[in-house]
Each structure stands twice: as C-alpha cells, then as structure tokens.
Amino acid sequence: MGIKEIIRNQNARDDRSREHTVRGKYGMAASAVEEATEAGAQVLRDGGNAADAVIAIQLALAAVEGMNTGIGASGFITYYDAGRDETKVINAHTVAPEATEPDLFLNQENEVPPFIKRSTRAEAVGIPGIMKGMETLHDKWGTMPLERLIDPAIRLAEEPYRVDSLWEKTIKMMHYRLHDEAKKVFMPKGVPLVEGDSVTQKDLAKTLKIIQEHGFSAVYEGEIAEAITDTVRANNGLVTSEDLRNYRVSIDEPLRGSYRDYEFAFPAPPNGGGFAVAQLLKILEPFNISQYGVNSWEKYFILTEALRLTLADKSTYIADPEFKEMPIEGLLSDAYIAERRKQIRLWKRNKDISYGDPWKYQDGEPNSLVHSEPAEEGNETTHFTAVDRWGNVAACTSSIERMFGSGIMVPGYGFLLNNDLTDFNPHPGRVNEPDSGKHAVSSKTPLIAFHGGKPFLTLGSPGGSTIVSSVLQVLLHVLDYEMDLNEAIAVPRIFSSVNDPVQLEVELDDEVKKKLSAMGYDLNVKTLRIGDVQAILIDQENGILYGAADRTRPGLAIGLLEPPAGG
Numbered sequence: 001m002g003i004k005e006i007i008r009n010q011n012a013r014d015d016r017s018r019e020h021t022v023r024g025k026y027g028m029a030a031s032a033v034e035e036a037t038e039a040g041a042q043v044l045r046d047g048g049n050a051a052d053a054v055i056a057i058q059l060a061l062a063a064v065e066g067m068n069t070g071i072g073a074s075g076f077i078t079y080y081d082a083g084r085d086e087t088k089v090i091n092a093h094t095v096a097p098e099a100t101e102p103d104l105f106l107n108q109e110n111e112v113p114p115f116i117k118r119s120t121r122a123e124a125v126g127i128p129g130i131m132k133g134m135e136t137l138h139d140k141w142g143t144m145p146l147e148r149l150i151d152p153a154i155r156l157a158e159e160p161y162r163v164d165s166l167w168e169k170t171i172k173m174m175h176y177r178l179h180d181e182a183k184k185v186f187m188p189k190g191v192p193l194v195e196g197d198s199v200t201q202k203d204l205a206k207t208l209k210i211i212q213e214h215g216f217s218a219v220y221e222g223e224i225a226e227a228i229t230d231t232v233r234a235n236n237g238l239v240t241s242e243d244l245r246n247y248r249v250s251i252d253e254p255l256r257g258s259y260r261d262y263e264f265a266f267p268a269p270p271n272g273g274g275f276a277v278a279q280l281l282k283i284l285e286p287f288n289i290s291q292y293g294v295n296s297w298e299k300y301f302i303l304t305e306a307l308r309l310t311l312a313d314k315s316t317y318i319a320d321p322e323f324k325e326m327p328i329e330g331l332l333s334d335a336y337i338a339e340r341r342k343q344i345r346l347w348k349r350n351k352d353i354s355y356g357d358p359w360k361y362q363d364g365e366p367n368s369l370v371h372s373e374p375a376e377e378g379n380e381t382t383h384f385t386a387v388d389r390w391g392n393v394a395a396c397t398s399s400i401e402r403m404f405g406s407g408i409m410v411p412g413y414g415f416l417l418n419n420d421l422t423d424f425n426p427h428p429g430r431v432n433e434p435d436s437g438k439h440a441v442s443s444k445t446p447l448i449a450f451h452g453g454k455p456f457l458t459l460g461s462p463g464g465s466t467i468v469s470s471v472l473q474v475l476l477h478v479l480d481y482e483m484d485l486n487e488a489i490a491v492p493r494i495f496s497s498v499n500d501p502v503q504l505e506v507e508l509d510d511e512v513k514k515k516l517s518a519m520g521y522d523l524n525v526k527t528l529r530i531g532d533v534q535a536i537l538i539d540q541e542n543g544i545l546y547g548a549a550d551r552t553r554p555g556l557a558i559g560l561l562e563p564p565a566g567g
C-alpha cells in the first residue's frame with residue numbers, strides 16, 4: 001500500500017468535470033459551485049497563487065452560494081506556504097459579542113427554546129470572521145490586487161445569474177428560516193426561485209463594490225459595518241460597532257496528526273473538527289480497515305463505534321482554550337487511545353460508550369467535567385480549495401452556520417447574517433457555553449495531509465458535526481482503499497454521534513443496514529447526502545494535480561493544463 005498505487009489509481013481526465021477526477025499541471029481549484037471554481041481557476045490562469053484563488057472563490061460564493069456563506073460568514077483557512085515549507089491556520093471563526101452572557105439562549109422560564117426559534121433570532125448572530133480572514137490571507141500570502149479578485153463576484157451578483165439546483169433545493173427545504181428582507185431575494189413576490197430562474201443581486205453588488213474600493217475592512221468599520229449593527233440592533237441582537245472594530249483573526253500553528261506514514265495539519269481548538277479527525281485516525285490505525293470491503297458492514301460498524309467514542313470526547317472536552325484548559329495532549333496520547341480503542345468490540349454495539357478520562361495521561365488540573373450535547377447538525381457551510389503551480393495549498397471551510405444563517409438579511413446590502421452563536425451549547429455551565437469574547441466550538445476541518453514532508457492531499461466538507469465523518473471517510477477511501485478521488489468521494493457515507501440514531505445514506509448496501517439494525521443501532525436513513533467534499537491530490541514526483549468535487553451540489557474541479565499567461 002502506498003502513494004504510488006494511489007496515484008496510479010487516479011482515473012483522471014484532462015478537463016473540467018463533476019463526473020470524474022480532473023487532472024491539472026499548473027494549478028487546480030475546486031468548490032461547490034461551478035462559477036466560483038471558474039473564478040478561482042481564472043485567477044490561477046492569470047498568474048495568481050492559491051491564496052488569491054481561494055479569495056476569489058470565497059467572494060464569488062458570496063454571490064452564488066449566499067445561503068451557505070458570504071460576507072456575514074466565519075471560517076478556517078489552512079494554508080501551506082511552499083516557499084517557507086510551513087503550514088498555518090487562519091482562525092476566522094466567529095466570536096461572541098462583548099455583551100454575551102452564558103444564559104444567552106434561555107427564555108424567561110429559564111428554558112432553551114427549540115433550535116428553529118433560537119437560530120433565527122438576531123441574538124444568534126456572532127461577529128462575522130471570514131472577510132477579516134480573507135484580508136489576512138491576502139496581506140500575508142496574496143499577490144493579486146483585491147480589485148481584481150473581487151471582479152468575478154461583482155459580475156455574478158450584478159448580472160442575471162441562472163438559479164441552480166442548490167438554490168432550488170435549499171429554498172424549498174429552508175424558506176421558513178427567511179425574514180422578510182431575505183425573502184425579497186430568494187422568494188421574490190412570495191414565489192420561491194426554482195432552477196433556471198434568473199436572479200440579480202444589485203444590493204449585494206453594491207456591497208462588493210464598497211469592499212472593492214475600501215478593502216475587506218469596510219465590513220468591520222464604515223458603511224457596511226454600520227449597516228450590520230443597525231440591522232442587528234433593530235432585531236434585538238448583540239453585535240455592536242465596537243465588536244466589529246475589535247474583531248481579530250489569529251494565524252495559528254496547526255494541530256498535527258498522523259496515520260501510517262501520513263502526517264496532517266488541522267485547525268486547532270477552538271476548532272473541534274481537527275481534534276476529532278486526528279483522534280479518529282489514531283483509534284482506527286491498527287484496525288487495518290481496508291481488509292474489509294469499502295461497502296462492507298464491518299467497515300461501517302468500526303467507523304460508527306470510533307465516531308461515537310470521539311464525539312463523546314469532543315463534546316466533553318473541546319472549547320475555546322482561552323476559557324478552559326483542555327487535555328488535548330492526553331486525548332491524543334497513545335496510551336489513552338489504546339484504552340479507548342478497547343471499547344470497540346468486534347462485532348457488537350457497545351451500549352456504554354461515553355467520554356474517557358484523558359487527564360490521567362496529561363499533567364494539569366482536571367476541569368469540571370460537563371458534557372455538552374452536540375450542536376444541531378445540518379448540511380450547511382461550504383468547502384473550497386486551490387493549489388498553485390508553486391505548490392502552495394489553500395483550503396477553506398466557511399459558513400453562515402445554518403442554511404440562510406439567521407435568515408436576517410442586511411437591508412440594502414444583500415447579504416445574510418449568520419447564526420454562528422448556536423455553535424455554543426445553549427445550556428449555561430457547559431464547557432462550550434456562550435460567553436463574552438469567546439469562540440464557539442466549530443467542526444470545520446479544512447486539512448492538509450503530508451507524505452514525506454510534502455503536501456499530498458487536501459480536503460474538507462460542510463455538515464456541522466458530520467463534517468469529521470465525511471472527511472474521515474474520504475481520507476480512508478484514498479489512503480487505505482487507494483481509490484480514485486472522485487470515486488472515494490462518491491462512496492455512501494455514514495455518521496454517528498454518541499447515542500442518536502446512526503445516519504446512513506440511502507445508497508448504502510442493504511446488508512449494512514440489516515447488520516447494523518440487528519446489532520441494536522437505531523438507523524436514520526438519509527435521502528440527502530451527508531457532507532459535500534472538495535479535494536485535491538498532489539503527485540509531487542510527477543508534478544500532477546488531481547481534483548474532484550462532490551456531486552451533492554453543482555460543484556466542479558478545474559485543473560490547469562497550460563502554463564499561466566506570461567509564465
């Protein structure tokens with residue numbers, strides 16, 4: 001087993017496609033929407049680098065995937081700088097406004113209202129981080145002027161855009177989240193947009209032009225910032241001009257992980273997705289998972305039990321490190337993992353799975369253990385990525401949390417505000433409780449896998465807490481099953497939290513459903529896909545890039561076969 005076989009098995013073709021893996025030599029871009037990928041690919045063709053391409057994609061997505069991301073979004077960007085041979089993570093995740101208290105979500109009866117209620121109110125709006133994250137990416141690694149990078153986004157917003165299946169599906173499923181201003185865009189005159197309709201977003205184009213002229217900082221100070229705080233205030237939310245002005249992203253060292261002879265860079269806490277995939281890989285390593293078929297019940301059983309173990313730890317221990325000491329070293333130590341692994345009993349569902357005690361494996365004061373229930377999961381958010389001809393790698397997962405975020409659109413500016421604060425546990429006293437200036441735990445997992453010290457694979461997915469499961473499965477399909485990238489993404493996926501019903505995609509073999517059900521699992525068979533993975537594989541030896549986009553959304557990977565203009 002090894003990377004030579006993996007590369008040999010890439011069944012790629014030399015064009016742009018969502019049907020098969022795509023090959024490139026001078027760069028690759030992938031996102032969940034064709035037009036956004038094209039914006040990134042054009043930047044690469046014009047001589048930009050991976051940072052430039054990802055900025056152009058994010059801005060274009062604000063226009064063509066505004067229900068999942070945009071100016072009001074937050075996210076994490078993992079960046080490999082080939083010149084310095086170093087990887088950094090930009091934490092552009094939401095921060096709770098200064099006025100936030102742990103009882104943010106309690107009503108007058110001291111109860112937590114249902115998710116739909118608390119997530120569609122302005123109290124759920126967190127300080128949006130992604131535009132500051134893009135500014136930081138641009139300042140540190142970008143090479144092209146923002147004026148150029150934002151051009152495709154302005155065009156996509158200002159000119160008639162043909163509504164795609166993603167818009168139709170999202171509006172149909174989630175229109176109940178929309179406040180009046182947002183309905184004007186997504187349901188003009190009360191009629192939901194459907195595939196093939198045409199939409200123009202003049203207000204959004206105006207906002208993008210302000211950013212073009214004044215830079216990303218216009219979202220945090222100036223006209224756009226004022227419009228955000230006016231809207232939040234009018235709806236009784238907490239974000240103030242001071243919150244926006246004081247918001248900072250950080251450029252962090254990644255959390256490192258390993259699996260066989262691969263190494264990984266993930267976002268570190270307050271991101272919980274990186275921790276989860278790092279721990280899952282360590283738990284799974286000795287199982288030699290590819291001895292079982294890729295569609296076998298044995299594979300899905302082992303994954304389910306491993307997910308239950310890790311998600312119990314994640315919701316118990318992971319929080320913003322500025323607020324809580326965390327036993328990360330213990331949680332990832334070999335001795336602790338060996339102890340946890342024993343909980344996976346072949347072939348029997350372990351009904352007693354719960355969190356472990358990692359403090360035994362790390363110096364420090366155990367903090368009070370207060371288990372947090374995982375946040376509601378969905379299939380929101382979006383993941384996009386680019387690799388350039390110099391070998392720089394950029395991977396970003398960005399989100400307004402739920403589809404349509406809070407459902408509140410900034411009047412006259414055409415973008416949605418997030419409901420990021422529902423990533424906190426709504427119950428005061430939990431490790432991940434809301435608090436002033438605190439990051440909520442995120443599951444976004446834009447990762448880079450290395451082989452022999454060089455980037456080999458990058459990927460990520462939307463889907464709340466299911467993200468870690470989608471990312472893990474595609475990793476295993478490539479690294480262990482040596483599958484073609486596009487096929488690795490297409491294999492039906494599973495997700496399990498600790499005790500909730502196991503989510504299975506409907507296409508899974510009946511044998512898997514039968515076996516798991518007979519073992520005592522409750523099953524929740526999903527007709528919708530779990531996650532939406534975009535990935536790029538890098539053959540360092542031959543200088544070939546392979547890219548693929550999930551079929552869940554109208555995504556696309558585009559590879560450059562010709563050298564960029566002038567170079």
Ligand code: GLU
Nearest residue numbers: 380381442443444463464
């Ligand atoms: N806000 C979530 C997170 O940061 C992502 C939302 C989703 O993908 O459903 O983990």
